[in-house]
Amino acid sequence: MEGNNASSQTSSPLCLQNVETLINSVEAFLFDCDGVIWKGGKLIEGVKETLEMLRSLGKKLVFVTNNSTKSRKQYAEKFHSLGITTVSEEEIFSSSYAAAMYLKVNDFPRDKKIYALGEGGILEELELAGFKGLLGGPEDGRKNIQLKANSRFEHDKDVGAVVVGDDQYINYYKLQYATLCIRENPGCLFIATNRDAVYTMFDSQEWPGAGCMVSAVCGSTQKEPIVVGKPSTFMMDFLLQKLQIDTSKMCMVGDRLDTDILFGKNAGCKTLLVLSGVTSLSDLQDPSNNIKPDYYASKVADILKFSRQ
Amino acid sequence: MEGNNASSQTSSPLCLQNVETLINSVEAFLFDCDGVIWKGGKLIEGVKETLEMLRSLGKKLVFVTNNSTKSRKQYAEKFHSLGITTVSEEEIFSSSYAAAMYLKVNDFPRDKKIYALGEGGILEELELAGFKGLLGGPEDGRKNIQLKANSRFEHDKDVGAVVVGDDQYINYYKLQYATLCIRENPGCLFIATNRDAVYTMFDSQEWPGAGCMVSAVCGSTQKEPIVVGKPSTFMMDFLLQKLQIDTSKMCMVGDRLDTDILFGKNAGCKTLLVLSGVTSLSDLQDPSNNIKPDYYASKVADILKFSRQ
Numbered sequence: 001m002e003g004n005n006a007s008s009q010t011s012s013p014l015c016l017q018n019v020e021t022l023i024n025s026v027e028a029f030l031f032d033c034d035g036v037i038w039k040g041g042k043l044i045e046g047v048k049e050t051l052e053m054l055r056s057l058g059k060k061l062v063f064v065t066n067n068s069t070k071s072r073k074q075y076a077e078k079f080h081s082l083g084i085t086t087v088s089e090e091e092i093f094s095s096s097y098a099a100a101m102y103l104k105v106n107d108f109p110r111d112k113k114i115y116a117l118g119e120g121g122i123l124e125e126l127e128l129a130g131f132k133g134l135l136g137g138p139e140d141g142r143k144n145i146q147l148k149a150n151s152r153f154e155h156d157k158d159v160g161a162v163v164v165g166d167d168q169y170i171n172y173y174k175l176q177y178a179t180l181c182i183r184e185n186p187g188c189l190f191i192a193t194n195r196d197a198v199y200t201m202f203d204s205q206e207w208p209g210a211g212c213m214v215s216a217v218c219g220s221t222q223k224e225p226i227v228v229g230k231p232s233t234f235m236m237d238f239l240l241q242k243l244q245i246d247t248s249k250m251c252m253v254g255d256r257l258d259t260d261i262l263f264g265k266n267a268g269c270k271t272l273l274v275l276s277g278v279t280s281l282s283d284l285q286d287p288s289n290n291i292k293p294d295y296y297a298s299k300v301a302d303i304l305k306f307s308r309q
Numbered sequence: 310m311e312g313n314n315a316s317s318q319t320s321s322p323l324c325l326q327n328v329e330t331l332i333n334s335v336e337a338f339l340f341d342c343d344g345v346i347w348k349g350g351k352l353i354e355g356v357k358e359t360l361e362m363l364r365s366l367g368k369k370l371v372f373v374t375n376n377s378t379k380s381r382k383q384y385a386e387k388f389h390s391l392g393i394t395t396v397s398e399e400e401i402f403s404s405s406y407a408a409a410m411y412l413k414v415n416d417f418p419r420d421k422k423i424y425a426l427g428e429g430g431i432l433e434e435l436e437l438a439g440f441k442g443l444l445g446g447p448e449d450g451r452k453n454i455q456l457k458a459n460s461r462f463e464h465d466k467d468v469g470a471v472v473v474g475d476d477q478y479i480n481y482y483k484l485q486y487a488t489l490c491i492r493e494n495p496g497c498l499f500i501a502t503n504r505d506a507v508y509t510m511f512d513s514q515e516w517p518g519a520g521c522m523v524s525a526v527c528g529s530t531q532k533e534p535i536v537v538g539k540p541s542t543f544m545m546d547f548l549l550q551k552l553q554i555d556t557s558k559m560c561m562v563g564d565r566l567d568t569d570i571l572f573g574k575n576a577g578c579k580t581l582l583v584l585s586g587v588t589s590l591s592d593l594q595d596p597s598n599n600i601k602p603d604y605y606a607s608k609v610a611d612i613l614k615f616s617r618q
Contacts, residue, residue, distance in 0.1 A: 219524025
């Protein structure tokens with residue numbers, strides 16, 4: 001039955017019998033980070049050794065994260081500080097970078113300004129991509145609105161794009177700024193780094209993710225954003241252009257069905273769900289779930305474990 | 310053509326020829342407040358005289374507002390401070406009151422707690438309705454999250470309802486609190502006072518409305534709320550029970566098509582759009598708009614003006 005492929009397909013647990021086939025058929029492994037490589041500030045057990053093994057087999061490694069709070073440079077530093085010193089900036093594709101690349105490949109006018117409702121990563125990537133006139137970001141986290149009669153909230157009419165991402169410093173000032181730009185500046189783009197409902201910031205606890213901030217701006221502007229992170233195809237198209245590897249020879253490894261696995265499946269990659277992050281085995285097996293990865297495993301290190309046995 | 314009534318119906322400008330018919334056929338006038346009675350801290354011209362005229366004709370007056378930042382008591386005080394001393398608390402139906410009444414008529418368990426992501430009006434109405442165990446509200450506007458490894462954000466497992474409304478003090482603490490209650494407390498209700506995208510706080514400028522805060526929580530919980538304010542039918546059903554007047558003998562007067570006018574039309578009331586708030590004549594006449602009031606006028610005082618000529 002066509003049209004029912006996604007839900008009728010079953011997922012296989014990664015095991016001795018299939019890990020070699022997987023490794024041999026794949027040239028590039030794409031890893032999500034939060035819940036896959038690390039949880040908050042802690043590396044997940046066995047990640048380092050697994051990455052080393054894959055590198056030693058000549059596999060290309062790519063780290064694709066929807067977390068926009070950091071820039072690629074900051075991500076590379078995080079890898080290094082956690083003891084994985086072989087990861088370079090060029091191997092990292094964050095949604096903050098994707099936002100900057102989206103504006104770049106779409107020739108965003110250099111005389112227009114960009115407002116960021118988000119943390120430092122977005123502004124840093126926009127700056128590295130050569131954009132000037134950057135507004136918002138962490139600085140506006142300290143701004144308060146003094147509401148009184150006859151006071152008018154002014155915004156820059158030259159803002160031509162608003163980029164919204166994860167922001168633990170969300171406030172009414174930023175929401176009003178972003179809203180005014182999108183509602184009142186003709187043609188102003190509304191770009192979302194991603195729409196993850198929650199993300200794991202530290203250890204096991206989940207916190208409101210970019211989906212929260214993005215939806216807030218949808219609510220006040222009644223507009224829908226252009227999403228550049230997973231599962232949008234923009235990130236994959238951009239990645240493909242960089243890697244020049246056929247998607248059938250890629251494996252997307254992630255902990256989220258609706259972003260990571262969907263992202264991989266949409267592109268025609270092999271997919272491996274790891275249960276070390278937000279998705280549990282019962283979420284995967286729930287009848288309401290129709291996003292089925294090719295494989296699932298408790299964690300990334302299972303690739304190493306089964307390949308050695 | 311059935312099913313096309315809304316868009317094919319035309320709206321008449323209020324004028325000498327139709328105002329008497331309107332007044333004579335209506336027993337109760339339902340007024341929105343922001344953009345209709347006042348704009349921010351200023352009464353709209355001619356409102357006082359028009360309300361006095363309608364009262365002198367024996368019409369019932371009701372003030373139905375989606376703004377949840379104030380309680381009915383605070384609204385009555387606002388009317389009085391603006392020189393309209395005849396308005397009583399009982400004539401006011403705010404979405405903060407509607408939230409409290411929703412929980413009351415649905416027998417919300419008295420041993421459960423309620424978390425408010427909103428300003429003072431919600432908590433005040435909940436308290437007046439006899440609810441105990443009230444959490445959140447203005448107090449949480451001052452709370453900051455100290456994010457560090459191994460720190461855990463705790464929430465009260467006894468919260469059985471989260472009420473979200475307008476909140477200029479929105480922050481990550483409140484979003485996380487509301488999100489955890491809705492995601493983790495079994496059966497926890499998610500109630501929205503309303504979903505207005507923006508509202509006019511002072512004079513002519515618009516600010517993100519409850520639609521912004523409510524959507525933020527939808528984004529982080531991936532759940533849809535029960536909406537109690539306009540245009541939801543809850544408020545109207547509750548009003549009908551209080552007023553005991555047939556809806557065909559009511560006229561809803563408002564400045565918003567998607568809340569006020571839709572609310573009135575859904576219930577079978579006559580509808581009058583005033584252009585003194587967020588909707589312009591070109592919004593009304595835009596081909597994409599299919600919410601057509603029976604009448605439109607520049608402001609409430611037109612009722613008086615045309616009835617006197």
